[in-house]
Amino acid sequence: MKEQIQEAEGKLGILIPGLGAVATTMIAGVESIKKGLSQPIGSLTQMGNIRLGKRTENRYPKIKDFVSLTDLNDIVFGGWDVYEDNVYEAAVHAKVLEQGTLFAIKAELEKVKPMKAVFDKTYVRNLDGKNIKVGATKYDLALQVMEDIENFKKTNECARLVMVWCGSTERYIEQEDVHENIYAFEAGLKNNDPRIAPSMIYAYAAIKKGVPFANGAPNLTCDIPALVSLSKEMGVPVAGKDFKTGQTLMKTILAPGLEARALGIKGWFSTNILGNRDGLVLDDPDNFRTKEVSKLGVLEDILKPEERPELYGDLYHKIRINYYPPHGDNKESWDNIDIFGWMGYSMQIKINFLCRDSILAAPIVLDLALFMDLAHRAKMSGIQEWLSFYFKSPQTAEGLRPEHDIFKQLIKLQNTLRHMMGEDLITHLGLDYYQELVEAL
Numbered sequence: 304m305k306e307q308i309q310e311a312e313g314k315l316g317i318l319i320p321g322l323g324a325v326a327t328t329m330i331a332g333v334e335s336i337k338k339g340l341s342q343p344i345g346s347l348t349q350m351g352n353i354r355l356g357k358r359t360e361n362r363y364p365k366i367k368d369f370v371s372l373t374d375l376n377d378i379v380f381g382g383w384d385v386y387e388d389n390v391y392e393a394a395v396h397a398k399v400l401e402q403g404t405l406f407a408i409k410a411e412l413e414k415v416k417p418m419k420a421v422f423d424k425t426y427v428r429n430l431d432g433k434n435i436k437v438g439a440t441k442y443d444l445a446l447q448v449m450e451d452i453e454n455f456k457k458t459n460e461c462a463r464l465v466m467v468w469c470g471s472t473e474r475y476i477e478q479e480d481v482h483e484n485i486y487a488f489e490a491g492l493k494n495n496d497p498r499i500a501p502s503m504i505y506a507y508a509a510i511k512k513g514v515p516f517a518n519g520a521p522n523l524t525c526d527i528p529a530l531v532s533l534s535k536e537m538g539v540p541v542a543g544k545d546f547k548t549g550q551t552l553m554k555t556i557l558a559p560g561l562e563a564r565a566l567g568i569k570g571w572f573s574t575n576i577l578g579n580r581d582g583l584v585l586d587d588p589d590n591f592r593t594k595e596v597s598k599l600g601v602l603e604d605i606l607k608p609e610e611r612p613e614l615y616g617d618l619y620h621k622i623r624i625n626y627y628p629p630h631g632d633n634k635e636s637w638d639n640i641d642i643f644g645w646m647g648y649s650m651q652i653k654i655n656f657l658c659r660d661s662i663l664a665a666p667i668v669l670d671l672a673l674f675m676d677l678a679h680r681a682k683m684s685g686i687q688e689w690l691s692f693y694f695k696s697p698q699t700a701e702g703l704r705p706e707h708d709i710f711k712q713l714i715k716l717q718n719t720l721r722h723m724m725g726e727d728l729i730t731h732l733g734l735d736y737y738q739e740l741v742e743a744l
């Protein structure tokens with residue numbers, strides 16, 4: 304496989320539908336890092352290391368020195384939004400980063416101006432932008448996005464492109480017949496089927512143009528059979544859904560630990576307050592439902608209550624998100640976890656996480672863009688489950704249970720990189736060389 308991976312030469316265009324808080328924080332971060340003003344903290348592709356071979360070999364290179372990833376200096380950004388603000392103005396509006404930080408990279412950020420968006424107010428009622436494409440059918444809109452992709456690639460002289468959805472969470476919908484296969488889907492595009500969401504139109508356009516697509520929101524988007532099969536046919540990687548930040552990140556760190564120690568859990572109550580535009584959109588119950596479904600599966604998949612009813616059979620899991628403007632992007636979350644131990648004695652864990660949503664999400668967007676591009680150069684296509692590490696609700700093949708345990712997800716990600724590069728997979732067994740080591744002492 305190693306020999307087949309094309310080197311990361313030339314420019315990589317990162318195309319983003321939704322230039323809001325997350326996207327602008329990511330772009331500003333990359334520009335600031337390029338100028339030597341910041342460090343890429345939280346990014347595995349930039350700061351992570353990977354162990355290779357036996358522990359005795361002491362090989363622990365940086366991931367970016369082990370696999371061929373695009374250099375940050377070779378990245379160009381583009382995107383779409385329903386608002387006309389350029390990335391500098393949108394970042395100022397989002398109020399995630401300080402004015403001084405943004406001012407140092409103002410010229411770079413001002414250059415990224417949003418293209419007109421594919422938008423449908425029935426999917427996001429709480430937004431009211433005017434920078435919107437017009438087309439007789441959804442198919443026409445998809446063709447317009449394909450044209451944008453082509454023009455962007457040509458104008459910016461990109462060798463390759465990737466697309467990462469950072470747009471608002473769309474209202475909750477379930478998979479229906481129009482999503483079943485590409486014929487039904489394309490007919491739906493041409494008939495303006497209301498069950499085709501804007502995010503699906505971007506995903507369709509990207510895949511058709513051979514551009515890897517990752518979905519940072521909990522919407523169905525490319526998690527439908529029509530687009531999964533198209534991605535395989537076109538040789539394009541896809542991944543989703545919903546960036547794993549904040550409270551769910553904590554959940555997938557903590558729950559595997561409690562489960563590993565066979566401690567019981569009676570209840571897990573999670574509540575959040577946040578005041579950014581994401582919070583405003585999620586204030587609509589239909590949009591909140593999409594997020595709730597994405598967040599709820601996590602504990603069940605880690606704890607598997609049906610197999611361990613004595614520990615997790617009665618688990619009560621509740622999630623609340625409340626829009627609270629004074630907090631802006633600084634989301635505050637509280638978790639109350641009722642656990643029980645030896646002989647059924649109860650205990651409680653309380654977590655109060657004062658996080659910064661977009662600061663946690665930005666490195667995920669960058670890593671996903673770079674790894675999706677790597678996967679494409681490695682000729683991998685369809686669902687990239689090895690990137691589950693980054694998602695709240697990892698997209699899997701139909702009928703397959705997602706892996707939520709962050710430690711297993713990391714092992715899968717690292718083993719995939721080892722596999723790509725022809726290195727031994729690491730099982731952490733160590734028995735094969737442990738005895739030799741002891742005898743040598």
Ligand SMILES: NC(=O)c1ccc[n+]([C@@H]2O[C@H](COP(=O)([O-])OP(=O)(O)OC[C@H]3O[C@@H](n4cnc5c(N)ncnc54)[C@H](O)[C@@H]3O)[C@@H](O)[C@H]2O)c1
Binds near residue numbers: 324383427469584
């Ligand atoms: N911040 C996090 O920690 C986090 C974690 C997981 C998922 N997410 C998801 O990432 C997405 C972005 O979050 P954010 O905080 O940047 O939100 P945001 O509201 O600041 O940005 C979203 C942007 O998308 C734009 N948009 C909406 N529909 C669009 C369309 N059809 N085409 C183009 N642009 C469109 C909006 O105008 C807005 O500027 C949301 O769906 C959010 O749920 C965020």
